[in-house]
Amino acid sequence: MASLLVLYYSVGGSVRRMAELVAEGVERVPGAEAVLRTVPKVSTNIGVLEKAAPDAGSPYAELKDLENCAGLALGSPTRFGNMAAPLKHFLDGTGLLWQRGALAGKPACVFTSTASLHGGQETTLVSMMLPLLHHGMLVMGLPYTQPELNATRFGGTPYGASHFAGMGDDQPISDAERALCVAQGKRLAEIALQLTK
Numbered sequence: 001m002a003s004l005l006v007l008y009y010s011v012g013g014s015v016r017r018m019a020e021l022v023a024e025g026v027e028r029v030p031g032a033e034a035v036l037r038t039v040p041k042v043s044t045n046i047g048v049l050e051k052a053a054p055d056a057g058s059p060y061a062e063l064k065d066l067e068n069c070a071g072l073a074l075g076s077p078t079r080f081g082n083m084a085a086p087l088k089h090f091l092d093g094t095g096l097l098w099q100r101g102a103l104a105g106k107p108a109c110v111f112t113s114t115a116s117l118h119g120g121q122e123t124t125l126v127s128m129m130l131p132l133l134h135h136g137m138l139v140m141g142l143p144y145t146q147p148e149l150n151a152t153r154f155g156g157t158p159y160g161a162s163h164f165a166g167m168g169d170d171q172p173i174s175d176a177e178r179a180l181c182v183a184q185g186k187r188l189a190e191i192a193l194q195l196t197k
């Protein structure tokens, strides 16, 4: 089985729901399995420690999850047009993997959620690609052969799946956004399997 890591950070649940859809797409491909992982919050309050494991949902990622995966889908909410600090903090701890080229040649894709429609989906997605490129990962977008990319009235970009969650973070994931999340996971798994042949 090829193991595809779906690594995300989510506070309000939008990116978590997207991650589950990406994982659904991965698992539609025979021979591929999705491994869902999240990362802890970071705090500038000295002495405030995160629990060793989350109360519910996906376990926290460890470096070996990255090392063992055949490909990576990385998901973050937009934070001022950029990826969220907890995810960046986790990636900043991957220097030893980078030194060994442990992720070089593995396919990767990115996804995000924003409160406002033009609140920085593309910039966030590109910000997430940068460390993956430094690792030598093969960063994939979404092709316009995916019909929802032209039809969407909400999220969905050629840089990766996205969701317009609204100011209350309460907009349901639209049909087009959903289809693009699933397509992205499926595509990642298909390419990973081709590369591992």
Ligand SMILES: Cc1cc2nc3c(=O)[nH]c(=O)nc-3n(C[C@H](O)[C@H](O)[C@H](O)COP(=O)(O)O)c2cc1C
Pocket: 009, 010, 011, 012, 013, 014, 015, 016, 077, 078, 079, 080, 081, 082, 113, 114, 115, 116, 117, 118, 119, 120, 165, 166, 169
């Ligand atoms: C500190 C902070 C910065 C944010 N910056 C943006 C932003 O630049 N653009 C935007 O549209 N939404 C912004 N948001 C909103 C979140 O990106 C949005 O609610 C997202 O859907 C949350 O995902 P989640 O439910 O998985 O946590 C910001 C939220 C916070 C807390």
